[in-house]
Amino acid sequence: MSAVPVIDMRPDVDSPEVAEVVAAATGRACREVGFFQVIGHGVPAAVLDAAFQEER
Helix, strand or coil: CCCCCEEECCCCCCCHHHHHHHHHHHHHHHHHCCCCEEECCCCCHHHHHHHHHHHC
């Protein structure tokens, strides 16, 4: 199995050029691996923790 692709959302996605690179990386990850990890998304840790607690 390939490594899990990591998509960084921190770059300035307001820039059309950067948004295009992020979109291309996301599409490639979906086609080639089937899933990916997102970092730099800005979701607070407390929100993620609460979501994981609800999941259980």
